[in-house]
Amino acid sequence: MSIQSSQWWAVALAAEVTAAKPKGVSVDNEPIVLFRDQSGAIRALEDRCPHRRMPLSLGRVREDGLLQCGYHGWSFDGVTGQCKAIPNLLVGEKVPSTYGVFPYRAIEQNDFIYVAAGTALQALPPNLYASPKKIFSGRHTVGLAHAEFIAALMDGPQLLLDCAGIRISDTLIADPHLEDGWLVMERAAFWLGQTQFDGFVREYKLIFRLAINPETAESWLSFTHPDSSVVAVAHLAITPSTRGTTAILWRSFASTAAGVRSTLLRSAAALGRAPITVRAHIDMGAVARLLVGPSEHWQRDNREPGLYGTILTKERARL
Amino acid sequence: MNATQPRDNDSIVSNGRRPMRDWVPGRMPMRDAWIPIGHSIHITDQITWRPLHSLRYFLWREQGVLKAAEFHPSELAQKSAQVSAFTKNGFYPIIERYGMIWVWYGNPANARESLLPNLPHMPLDGNLPGYMRGQTRLHSCAELAMENLMDLTHSDFLHADLLGDSISDEDVVTVDSTSETITMVRTCRNKVAAPIMQKAAGIKAKTQNVRFTIHIYIRSHVAAIYSKFEPGLEVKLLHCSTPETRNSNTVNFIQNTTDARPPYRYIFPLASYKIGPQDDFALRPQGPRYFQEIERRDLHSRFDVASARYRFLVEQILERQSRGDYSYESDEIISGDKSEVLGIGRPV
Ligand code: FES
Numbered sequence: 307m308s309i310q311s312s313q314w315w316a317v318a319l320a321a322e323v324t325a326a327k328p329k330g331v332s333v334d335n336e337p338i339v340l341f342r343d344q345s346g347a348i349r350a351l352e353d354r355c356p357h358r359r360m361p362l363s364l365g366r367v368r369e370d371g372l373l374q375c376g377y378h379g380w381s382f383d384g385v386t387g388q389c390k391a392i393p394n395l396l397v398g399e400k401v402p403s404t405y406g407v408f409p410y411r412a413i414e415q416n417d418f419i420y421v422a423a424g425t426a427l428q429a430l431p432p433n434l435y436a437s438p439k440k441i442f443s444g445r446h447t448v449g450l451a452h453a454e455f456i457a458a459l460m461d462g463p464q465l466l467l468d469c470a471g472i473r474i475s476d477t478l479i480a481d482p483h484l485e486d487g488w489l490v491m492e493r494a495a496f497w498l499g500q501t502q503f504d505g506f507v508r509e510y511k512l513i514f515r516l517a518i519n520p521e522t523a524e525s526w527l528s529f530t531h532p533d534s535s536v537v538a539v540a541h542l543a544i545t546p547s548t549r550g551t552t553a554i555l556w557r558s559f560a561s562t563a564a565g566v567r568s569t570l571l572r573s574a575a576a577l578g579r580a581p582i583t584v585r586a587h588i589d590m591g592a593v594a595r596l597l598v599g600p601s602e603h604w605q606r607d608n609r610e611p612g613l614y615g616t617i618l619t620k621e622r623a624r625l
Numbered sequence: 626m627n628a629t630q631p632r633d634n635d636s637i638v639s640n641g642r643r644p645m646r647d648w649v650p651g652r653m654p655m656r657d658a659w660i661p662i663g664h665s666i667h668i669t670d671q672i673t674w675r676p677l678h679s680l681r682y683f684l685w686r687e688q689g690v691l692k693a694a695e696f697h698p699s700e701l702a703q704k705s706a707q708v709s710a711f712t713k714n715g716f717y718p719i720i721e722r723y724g725m726i727w728v729w730y731g732n733p734a735n736a737r738e739s740l741l742p743n744l745p746h747m748p749l750d751g752n753l754p755g756y757m758r759g760q761t762r763l764h765s766c767a768e769l770a771m772e773n774l775m776d777l778t779h780s781d782f783l784h785a786d787l788l789g790d791s792i793s794d795e796d797v798v799t800v801d802s803t804s805e806t807i808t809m810v811r812t813c814r815n816k817v818a819a820p821i822m823q824k825a826a827g828i829k830a831k832t833q834n835v836r837f838t839i840h841i842y843i844r845s846h847v848a849a850i851y852s853k854f855e856p857g858l859e860v861k862l863l864h865c866s867t868p869e870t871r872n873s874n875t876v877n878f879i880q881n882t883t884d885a886r887p888p889y890r891y892i893f894p895l896a897s898y899k900i901g902p903q904d905d906f907a908l909r910p911q912g913p914r915y916f917q918e919i920e921r922r923d924l925h926s927r928f929d930v931a932s933a934r935y936r937f938l939v940e941q942i943l944e945r946q947s948r949g950d951y952s953y954e955s956d957e958i959i960s961g962d963k964s965e966v967l968g969i970g971r972p973v
Contacts, residue, residue, distance in 0.1 A: 356924045359914040360907055377907045378778045378928075392926050393778060405924050 724751020
């Protein structure tokens with residue numbers, strides 16, 4: 307997991323990056339500054355001035371769109387990273403063309419800002435669900451390393467997520483397997499207060515589906531009815547940050563499924579209640595006690611679904 | 626805007642050239658030097674202590690005689706076996722001059738008064754009123770703080786509200802050095818008068834001729850700063866960065882405004898409380914980045930001649946010290962009179 311890979315990493319909510327002030331973020335301990343140039347285009351540079359190492363995120367965006375360091379005023383082009391201006395140079399005196407910072411590629415999609423270091427880049431994963439107008443979003447930094455957060459999301463999502471009126475159960479209904487390049491698994495879920503039983507038979511009224519990008523762990527989470535109508539969706543960007551922490555950017559929205567509870571969920575969303583949020587405070591004691599579950603199948607180093615999941619994947623492909 | 630003129634004959638650095646070695650400020654303490662550790666007036670018969678390169682210096686006066694010890698005096702006898710080689714029987718060499726308490730950091734056998742910096746713009750007995758003294762804290766090693774002092778171009782960005790910008794008709798910078806000191810002189814003709822000059826010193830003229838001299842005693846982290854403004858006054862500043870750790874240095878300063886009229890006499894010393902935090906805004910995040918190994922070295926512009934020379938000289942001292950040579954070379958008489966170097970009394 308590194309910014310130097312060929313992946314796009316989501317590093318900020320689009321709304322967090324304005325023309326008014328540059329924003330500093332980190333991917334796996336690499337400092338990156340994000341800003342918008344005079345055209346509003348998103349730019350990303352190494353957040354370390356090559357002159358005296360001041361974070362460029364403490365500087366400002368000039369009227370001509372260059373990012374100016376706050377210490378001595380060296381100014382950098384957002385696309386190439388080249389230093390274009392040093393204050394007080396004489397007319398005709400040039401800044402050496404080798405002066406500059408590392409430029410990252412940056413794009414804005416799905417309300418997230420993505421950055422990448424390489425040139426032979428993977429395409430951004432497609433949207434799994436269309437978004438309505440009313441979207442909730444937020445960011446948290448959690449005290450779990452990237453791989454540990456993903457393992458906890460697979461083994462105990464209820465510890466990490468706050469879902470309006472819905473409880474995710476311990477019961478797995480689909481082991482991790484690959485579907486169209488996504489690592490997918492499913493759990494049973496219930497509306498709060500709803501009986502889980504029809505007589506003595508347990509009925510699964512809602513399905514919690516987790517689809518993880520095996521490379522970056524960017525994830526789509528959804529609650530659906532058994533007829534596949536979608537109740538609520540969350541989109542998580544999970545990015546390794548500094549000191550073993552992980553930055554979580556999330557968006558969520560209520561969808562169009564029929565039924566009283568779904569309608570209530572949509573009404574609550576219209577009034578400002580997010581259907582799914584990432585918990586700002588995670589019960590780390592509960593995480594520590596969490597039994598190893600499906601994450602065991604996901605061999606952490608090569609991001610594959612394990613032998614059982616591989617068999618499932620093949621079976622599905624054959625069908 | 627008129628730019629600072631480059632020196633043709635400066636061989637340390639020029640556009641795009643790099644200092645000879647990687648710069649890791651604070652990578653090793655420079656030893657065998659007098660370090661000002663606090664204002665004289667703060668050391669009384671009450672026992673106090675200050676950190677210096679992670680050592681403790683307990684300070685007090687015993688029947689008027691200054692003492693500096695490695696351990697609290699109540700523990701000295703009990704810890705006599707633990708005292709470091711930087712003390713003689715647990716006591717550090719100590720001197721009081723220019724209103725500062727100076728302690729020796731290094732082998733006490735090498736401590737000599739002739740190695741004490743000369744500060745001709747300060748009274749030898751330090752007899753100045755309390756409002757001219759102050760203290761600020763910078764969250765970086767002392768070397769970065771000294772480099773910041775000689776930095777010509779950051780004022781326009783960090784201190785513009787107090788010092789204004791650097792617009793002038795002529796702006797010439799020279800840098801000279803010995804193995805132990807570095808001197809930077811900046812002379813400006815018709816420089817736009819700084820806001821603080823206009824507001825606090827009652828300067829009516831729109832422009833001034835200015836000569837700004839900074840003379841740094843490298844091992845001691847002491848800067849003697851003398852500025853002459855015409856029309857206007859002399860600004861006499863003593864900046865002492867006490868290197869406490871690789872992350873912090875305490876700045877004890879004296880603004881000798883004896884010759885100035887009120888209210889400037891009282892107001893100008895307060896400016897350090899504004900300038901200090903402004904510098905810390907850059908130094909605090911800058912410091913940790915010099916602990917990290919990165920493949921690329923810092924880039925320089927021609928305005929960084931003094932800074933590059935300072936880095937070079939620090940490295941030279943450390944290189945000698947790493948070979949066990951703590952002596953002072955003969956090209957510098959530390960305690961020699963520096964009035965001429967500072968340009969005291971000389972018109973701009
Ligand atoms: S540190 Fe950025 S311009 Fe000097």
